Amino acid sequence: MSEKASIRVFIADDHAIVREGLKQILAEQGDIVVAGEAENGLDAIKLVGKARAHVMLLDISLPDRNGIEVLKQVKKERPELVVLMLSMHREDQYAIRSLKAGAAGYMTKQSAPRELVIAIRQVAQGQKYVSAALAQTLAAQIGADHEAPPHEALSDREYQTLTMIASGMTVSDIARELSLSVKTVSEYRARLLAKMKLRNSAELTHYAIRNQLVG
Numbered sequence: 001m002s003e004k005a006s007i008r009v010f011i012a013d014d015h016a017i018v019r020e021g022l023k024q025i026l027a028e029q030g031d032i033v034v035a036g037e038a039e040n041g042l043d044a045i046k047l048v049g050k051a052r053a054h055v056m057l058l059d060i061s062l063p064d065r066n067g068i069e070v071l072k073q074v075k076k077e078r079p080e081l082v083v084l085m086l087s088m089h090r091e092d093q094y095a096i097r098s099l100k101a102g103a104a105g106y107m108t109k110q111s112a113p114r115e116l117v118i119a120i121r122q123v124a125q126g127q128k129y130v131s132a133a134l135a136q137t138l139a140a141q142i143g144a145d146h147e148a149p150p151h152e153a154l155s156d157r158e159y160q161t162l163t164m165i166a167s168g169m170t171v172s173d174i175a176r177e178l179s180l181s182v183k184t185v186s187e188y189r190a191r192l193l194a195k196m197k198l199r200n201s202a203e204l205t206h207y208a209i210r211n212q213l214v215g
Contacts, residue, residue: 007124008035010053012044012070013086014063018109022057022086025113032120041065045073053081055124058103060087060094063179068094068101068156075102082123086116093163093213095134097156105129149211150196158192161185165201166208 009032013019019037026032036051038044041062048056056074060067071083085098085106095106104123107116111131119129151159164174171189175182189201198204208214 007032007055007120008051008053009033009120010035010044010048010051010056011037012039012041012048012056012062012067013037013059014039014061015059018059022116025116026120029117032117039063041067041070044070045077048074048081049078055120056081056083057086057120058083060085060089060098066156066160068098071098071101071103082126084119084123084129089163095130097159099128099130101156106134107131151207151211151213153195154192158188158195161188162192162204162208163214165189166205166214 009026011019011022011034013022016039019039023034023037026034035053036047038047041064044056044058044062058067058071058074062070067085067087071085074081074083082104083102085094085103086109087094087106088109090108098106105119105128107119107129111119122129151162154162160178161174164177165171169177171182171185174180175185178185193199193204196204196207198207205214
């Protein structure tokens, strides 16, 4: 894509205020236009193709499904689409998982507007975008001779359940937050405990804190 061509951006975020803020930031850029928006994962998957977007700004916490699940589905249907994850979660919680799933970059919502614009332009040119801090983390992992930690074997939903339990949420709280049944969340909890060889939520929380998976 030439630098003069307009970069068509699709925004997927469940908070209307966030979407309006992003649109305002991007409206000030001469080379970026907002081509569409969605407030949940299902609409994002359905509408991003119709918007003929080059870049998708995708929130990792959508009400109907995990953002990484949306990312995988979108990349399966439109492998050429560039996806930049935009999240309230710290980079060390979801960034590497997002990049492995096909994201071109990962930013926290605390990032400065100027950084967002730089990131969009960078990924639209076919490059990856990560912060300096995340780049250091990735560099440290290259060639490291160690076994992958147990939480890396979890599915995206299991990992999300882990971080929410470790943050003090009950199974019922998580079910309401993710629009899932209590039974389904309980199954996620049981599976992740089995995979990680942990006995209960207390051990899970201790593990998450020790591995800096929660703030």
